[in-house]
Amino acid sequence: MSIEELKSCIKVAACVCGRDGVISEAEEQKLFQMLGEKFTEFDEELFESALTEFFDSDKQIEDYLELLVDEDLRRFTLLLAETSAGADGLEITENIALEKAYMNYAAKRHA
Amino acid sequence: MPKIIDHSPSPKSHIKTLMRIGYTLNSAVADVIDNSIAAGAKDIEVYAPPGMDDPQISIIDDGYGMDRDELIANMRIGCKDPDEERQKGDLGRFGSGMKTASFSQARQFTVVTRKEGHAIVAARWDIDKVEETNSWCLEVFEDDEIAGIEGLSTGFAQGSGTQIIWSKLTCLDVGSHAQNHDTELAACLSELKAYIALHFHRFMTGADKRVFKLNNAIIEPVDPFMTGERGYQEGPSEKMRCKGGHIVIQTHVLPHFKKMDPERLKELGGAGGISQMQGLYIYREKRLISAGGWLGMARNSQLGALARVQVDIPSSLDNDWSTDVKKASLQMPPRVKRELRKFLADPVRRSKRIHSYRGKQEVANGFWKICEDENTKTITYQIDPNNDLLESLIRKCGADEKRLLVSYLNQLAVGLPINHIYEKMSERPRDVNQKEVEMLQLEAMLEKVFGN
Numbered sequence: 001m002s003i004e005e006l007k008s009c010i011k012v013a014a015c016v017c018g019r020d021g022v023i024s025e026a027e028e029q030k031l032f033q034m035l036g037e038k039f040t041e042f043d044e045e046l047f048e049s050a051l052t053e054f055f056d057s058d059k060q061i062e063d064y065l066e067l068l069v070d071e072d073l074r075r076f077t078l079l080l081a082e083t084s085a086g087a088d089g090l091e092i093t094e095n096i097a098l099e100k101a102y103m104n105y106a107a108k109r110h111a
Numbered sequence: 112m113p114k115i116i117d118h119s120p121s122p123k124s125h126i127k128t129l130m131r132i133g134y135t136l137n138s139a140v141a142d143v144i145d146n147s148i149a150a151g152a153k154d155i156e157v158y159a160p161p162g163m164d165d166p167q168i169s170i171i172d173d174g175y176g177m178d179r180d181e182l183i184a185n186m187r188i189g190c191k192d193p194d195e196e197r198q199k200g201d202l203g204r205f206g207s208g209m210k211t212a213s214f215s216q217a218r219q220f221t222v223v224t225r226k227e228g229h230a231i232v233a234a235r236w237d238i239d240k241v242e243e244t245n246s247w248c249l250e251v252f253e254d255d256e257i258a259g260i261e262g263l264s265t266g267f268a269q270g271s272g273t274q275i276i277w278s279k280l281t282c283l284d285v286g287s288h289a290q291n292h293d294t295e296l297a298a299c300l301s302e303l304k305a306y307i308a309l310h311f312h313r314f315m316t317g318a319d320k321r322v323f324k325l326n327n328a329i330i331e332p333v334d335p336f337m338t339g340e341r342g343y344q345e346g347p348s349e350k351m352r353c354k355g356g357h358i359v360i361q362t363h364v365l366p367h368f369k370k371m372d373p374e375r376l377k378e379l380g381g382a383g384g385i386s387q388m389q390g391l392y393i394y395r396e397k398r399l400i401s402a403g404g405w406l407g408m409a410r411n412s413q414l415g416a417l418a419r420v421q422v423d424i425p426s427s428l429d430n431d432w433s434t435d436v437k438k439a440s441l442q443m444p445p446r447v448k449r450e451l452r453k454f455l456a457d458p459v460r461r462s463k464r465i466h467s468y469r470g471k472q473e474v475a476n477g478f479w480k481i482c483e484d485e486n487t488k489t490i491t492y493q494i495d496p497n498n499d500l501l502e503s504l505i506r507k508c509g510a511d512e513k514r515l516l517v518s519y520l521n522q523l524a525v526g527l528p529i530n531h532i533y534e535k536m537s538e539r540p541r542d543v544n545q546k547e548v549e550m551l552q553l554e555a556m557l558e559k560v561f562g563n
Contacts, residue, residue, distance in 0.1 A: 020446030021428075022351040022358060055354040091449070 001073065003046065006039060008067040009077045010050040012101060015061040016081040018054070019093040030087040034080050061097055065104045074105050123245045126238055129188070129214045136282045136299055137306035139212035143170045143275055144307070145398065146209050148314060148321065150174025150273065156324040157307070158264070159300060161293045167262045168216070168277045176226040176271035179251075186210070186222065186234050186249050209275065214238065217277035221260055224273040231267050233257045239279075300325060308333040308378070310399040333378045335392055335402065336419050340375060342366025346457050351450060355427020358447060362458040365417040367465050368540040382540045386416035389462075391451070393422045395429075406443060409455050417465060418458035420451065492527055494520045 010031065017027040035042045068074050078101055085094040102109050134142070140157060147155045152172035159168045177185060188210045213220035213236070221235040233252040240248055252260070262276045283295045304325050312332035314321050323330040337343050346362030365371070368382045379385050388403035389411055405411065443451070480495040494501075501520075505513055535543055 018352070021444055022353045022446050022450070024450060025350045028352055051352060055352075091446075 001039070001041070001070070003041070005068060005070070005073060006035075006042065006046065007050040007053065008064045009073060009080065010035065010047065011054045011059075011064045012061060012068070012077050013081040013084050014051060014054045015064060016085045016094050016097045016101065019091070019097050023051070024088050026088040027084045030084040031080065034083060038076060061100060062104060065101060074107070078102060078105065078107060121245060122247050123242045126214065126241050129211050130238070130281070132211050132215055134212050134215035136216055137303055139216045139282075140168075140170060140303055141306065141310055141398075142208040142212040144311065144323075147172035147174050147273070148311075148398075150176070152272070152321065154322045154324070156327075157300075157303065158326055159296055160262075160326070161296060163292070165278060166280055166283060166292050166296055168280065168282075169262055169264065169274055171264050171266065171272065171274045173266070173270060173272040176224045176229075176273050177232070178226045178229045179232045181226070182222060182224055182232050182234055183249070183251065186236065210236065213275065213277055216280060216282040218279035218281060219277075221276040221278070222273065223257065223260060223263060223267065223276070225267055225271050227271045230254060231257055233260060304330055305333070305378075309335060309402065312399070313394065313397040335379065335388070335399075336363040336421065337365050337371065337375055337379075338363070340366050340370070340372060342370040344461060346461065347454060349450065349454065351447070353425070353428060356425035357423075358425075358428070359421075359423040360451060360454050361421040361423075362454050363419040363421060364458050364461045364465065365419065367417070371541075373541060376541065382416075382536075386413060387411070389416050389418050391420050391422055393424065395424055396426050397423070405455070406448075408448065408452055409459065412459075414463040415459040417462035418455075420454055420458060422447075422451065491524075492529075493524050 013031055014023060017023045017031070023031075032044075032047060035047065065077075068077055078098075081101060082090075082098055085091075085098060090098070099109075144155055147170065150172065152174035154173045156171045157168065158171060159166065209222075218238040219235065221233060223231065223233040225231040231254075233256075235250040235252070237250065240250070257263070260276070261278070264274050266272060267274070283292060283299065307323055307325070308315075308330050311321075311323060312334055315323060315330070315332035338345070343366050344364040346364060348359065348361040351358045351360075365385065368376065368385070376382070376385070380388065390403045390405045390409070391401065392399060392403065393401040409415070477498050478495055480493045482491045482493055484490075505516065508516060532543075
């Protein structure tokens with residue numbers, strides 16, 4: 001998997017968690033933990049750079065979603081977004097963003 | 112297609128608007144100090160010499176300074192786009208602070224500055240001239256004219272720096288018949304010192320500390336959380352990632368008034384001041400911009416007096432937080448408000464616990480009985496009948512004396528000056544000392560009635 005794909009995966013989750021402009025410590029910790037467990041190429045530098053790019057960009061969740069084509073990666077991205085956003089309770093706006101991501105991939109929630 | 116015509120505001124009227132933008136002397140000086148910090152100054156001094164017929168206030172720093180072109184560009188009102196991203200640590204916002212802050216306090220302000228390797232340069236805005244000519248007529252000094260500027264600091268002989276001189280002050284009520292300039296100035300400077308000590312306290316300590324002075328005297332920092340004091344409690348914290356950095360929330364509980372160092376207590380306005388200043392302390396790039404109050408998220412209460420929540424925000428969030436020109440007000444984004452609410456309960460609960468603990472200690476005495484009736488929701492302070500001294504006294508009394516004594520004790524409990532105690536315990540808890548109760552008058556009265 002390319003670094004750009006991994007970054008897009010992080011950015012999709014960031015779009016859900018950071019719906020109101022901030023990502024909480026609990027959400028960030030969960031993101032970091034899940035990504036570290038899943039990808040050997042993942043490290044802190046890549047995480048920081050992906051989040052900085054995310055906050056500096058005006059792109060929408062759909063822009064990041066379409067960069068991911070691999071089915072497994074898509075499934076993991078949805079799981080990552082849902083689990084990390086739920087780390088401190090899933091807010092209404094976060095839930096809407098998550099629904100949008102599932103619909104975009106025509107995936108069933110909790111499947 | 113409609114015709115476009117130039118319809119710029121009249122300088123004469125517009126400058127009057129700028130003069131009334133709502134700065135206080137304290138917030139205006141603080142805004143100029145923000146520029147000094149952004150310019151890398153390590154030494155910042157507010158200088159207002161007494162004894163002048165036309166008093167002046169100067170803010171002098173040893174920052175990078177400006178060359179002639181930079182000075183002229185910076186004297187323009189709104190010289191920076193507020194949407195432009197600021198460098199980390201840059202306390203500016205609209206590029207209007209120095210000018211609007213100065214116009215709000217003085218009818219004339221002069222900027223004298225020197226950049227390393229460049230000549231000293233100076234420029235002046237004079238509201239009288241703007242009004243007279245009805246034009247934005249900036250005065251730029253020739254080299255040989257600078258030495259003649261009244262109030263010019265001697266520190267420009269070496270290195271770089273900037274001096275802002277406010278003359279024809281409007282911030283002093285010089286027309287008042289009761290006070291002279293010096294008395295008025297001294298009162299303002301005393302308040303200003305306290306304001307700088309609190310609002311810039313985090314720039315006065317640590318590895319990157321700056322020296323702040325007021326009329327040559329160093330200003331010592333005032334830590335609103337009393338972190339170094341005995342009895343201070345640090346509470347939970349949270350770090351939220353956002354555009355350009357992190358929002359950091361840290362909760363604090365101050366020590367009980369009785370444990371506070373009297374000097375520290377005085378610096379924070381005494382017990383009354385501490386109680387009033389409970390709440391959120393919002394820092395933008397380490398500079399305090401909102402001190403106390405719960406921004407509608409909680410209510411001030413006597414028991415929550417010791418609770419403080421520190422919130423650090425980066426300047427990259429100015430638009431989201433709607434920071435104004437004076438950087439004195441802001442609106443919190445809903446998500447941050449939600450996160451903050453989770454943290455408010457902890458310091459308030461612990462503050463209540465500190466007061467309740469001391470309250471419980473005082474209940475444990477054999478003379479007063481505190482009755483809390485859950486049904487009627489009333490609390491009464493009554494004489495404790497189960498007191499050995501009282502029992503032995505009553506045993507020695509006859510029936511009439513017993514009735515008299517009970518009636519007196521009842522009146523004593525009813526007449527307990529609760530409101531006075533509450534007021535004094537809120538304002539000056541350290542001064543209330545029941546161990547020093549004087550018995551002399553009572554003894555003298557007994558002697559008079561019963562003789563030896």
